[in-house]
Each structure stands twice: as structure tokens, then as C-alpha cells.
Amino acid sequence: MRLAAIQMVSTPDVDRNLEQAATLVARAAAGGAELVALPEYFCLMGRQDGDKLAVAEAPGHGPIQQALSDWARRHGIWLVGGTLPLAREADPLHATNSCLVFGPEGRQASRYDKIHLFRYDDGERRYDESQTLCPGRQPAAFEARARDGTAHRVGLSVCYDLRFPELFRALMQPPCDLLVVPAAFTRPTGEAHWELLLRARAVENQCYVLAPAQGGRHENGRSTWGHSLLVDPWGRVLDCRPDGEGLVTGTLDPAVLRQVRQQLPALEHRVLGPGLPATAAGD
Numbered sequence: 001m002r003l004a005a006i007q008m009v010s011t012p013d014v015d016r017n018l019e020q021a022a023t024l025v026a027r028a029a030a031g032g033a034e035l036v037a038l039p040e041y042f043c044l045m046g047r048q049d050g051d052k053l054a055v056a057e058a059p060g061h062g063p064i065q066q067a068l069s070d071w072a073r074r075h076g077i078w079l080v081g082g083t084l085p086l087a088r089e090a091d092p093l094h095a096t097n098s099c100l101v102f103g104p105e106g107r108q109a110s111r112y113d114k115i116h117l118f119r120y121d122d123g124e125r126r127y128d129e130s131q132t133l134c135p136g137r138q139p140a141a142f143e144a145r146a147r148d149g150t151a152h153r154v155g156l157s158v159c160y161d162l163r164f165p166e167l168f169r170a171l172m173q174p175p176c177d178l179l180v181v182p183a184a185f186t187r188p189t190g191e192a193h194w195e196l197l198l199r200a201r202a203v204e205n206q207c208y209v210l211a212p213a214q215g216g217r218h219e220n221g222r223s224t225w226g227h228s229l230l231v232d233p234w235g236r237v238l239d240c241r242p243d244g245e246g247l248v249t250g251t252l253d254p255a256v257l258r259q260v261r262q263q264l265p266a267l268e269h270r271v272l273g274p275g276l277p278a279t280a281a282g283d
């Protein structure tokens, strides 16, 4: 299955971001991609945290969701729609940061609400997503069919989730072939941890990892790390885009998945699970 991750430098202008995303999705599809993934916050990197609430759409309605569905149908692709804020009737002051997936017929195939909300303060940069977002509760995966008819289980996660390996373990029951991580990592944390974490998730889960990112200097004054990546189940980086808008592409090859899992059957050797006994005191 041919894959593409889209890297963007999104702005506070939703229409401009949608235009840019449409161009990049079309370019990915023209290059043969069957599954295309957009980055976190592809439709908005606002000036203030609260801007997310202003563009939040009701689930199943609104121009951002319509655009995602149209692009998936027009190009006949699986589209992992980065993230967009979805409104919650119960609490209008907190949206979910949601990743919606649309299939080649333009129908919504999955929804994942980011579970782990980012908080960071190094004295210079401060982020606290919980001010305007509400966490999801449920891991999500879906089945994408390649044009040759092969079905692939695809696990969803978003950005800061990458730091929580237990989420990815939960997605591996049953095993995924591909983990997608739409992201907007900060520059300092990205430089220190991004590639390391993505390759770790690929190696420990013996999975392809596709990570579309925000990458550059945004109009709101923030900088994101970029380095959108495709990693194979052996931890090899197949493609990377360091900075600016563009594409990362490559192929999910079932033979490589089989070979890695047969050669080194680590997934079968898992002994410890969620119902672990308490750690022994050591005496």
C-alpha cells in the first residue's frame, strides 16, 4: 500500500489551510498514494488557544469535515484527516482534538479523540491543551483496504500520545500493520525526542509508523519541529521531510512485516499484560 504523510506550516486562517491541504492531498494522490495522512491542527494554528473553539464543528457537520470527505472521494484514497476540533454539547468550553478518517467513498471510517493532552512549560514556551480541550477515552483503529485488495489494520494516535507506549500496546490487540501519528511537536521537544519515540514505537510494535507533522515558523509566533517520517517495522527511516510544506512517501510492504515478525517474534513473547501483579518488594 502506497503511503503519504503531509507536512504543513498551518496558519490562523482556516480557508488558507484548507486550500494548502487540498493541493498537497491532490499531489500525494497523483503520486500514487492510497493512504494519505494530514498533520495535527492542519486546519488551524490559531493565535490563541481559544481560537480552536471558534472553529470547532459539530460531529458530522461543517466545512472542514466536508472538505476531508470530498478529498477522500475525489481521489479514491484513505484520508487520515490530521486533527480538527469537534464541539461538545455538554461542555462548549472544551472541544475534542479529533482525528477523523474518511474512506475512498468519502464516508467517515473512524474517529479518534486525542487521549493525552499536552502540557509544557520551559519558562519561555507554555502550552496547556487542557485549557480548551477535553481528552478522549478510547483508542481507535480501522481497516484500510489497499488497491490490491489487502486489508491493513491502522492504529490512530495524536502527537503527545506518542510518549505513552501503553496506548500503542492497546492498539496492537489485534496487531496493526500501520500506526499513524499526526503531530505538531514543539521544536525543543521534537529535536530531543521525536525521531527516537517514533522509531521506538515502530520497533517495539514491529509496525510501520507514518507521522505527518507541522514543520516551520507559524504566523502565531510558534515553531514546530517538522521532520515528518515514515519508519518501517525494523526501525529504518524510509523518508523524512525536515522543514516546510511537502510530502513524505513510501510503501507498506506486507512481506517486510512478515519477515520482521518471523525473524524476531517479540510480539508473541509478550508475557506481561494489563492485569499485572504488583511489583515484588525485592526481599
Ligand SMILES: NC(=O)CCC(=O)C(=O)O
Residues within 6 Å of the ligand: 040, 117, 118, 158, 159, 160, 161, 163, 183, 184, 185, 186, 189, 190
Ligand atoms: N501538540 C502536542 O501534543 C505537542 C507534543 C509535543 O511537542 C511533545 O513534545 O510531546
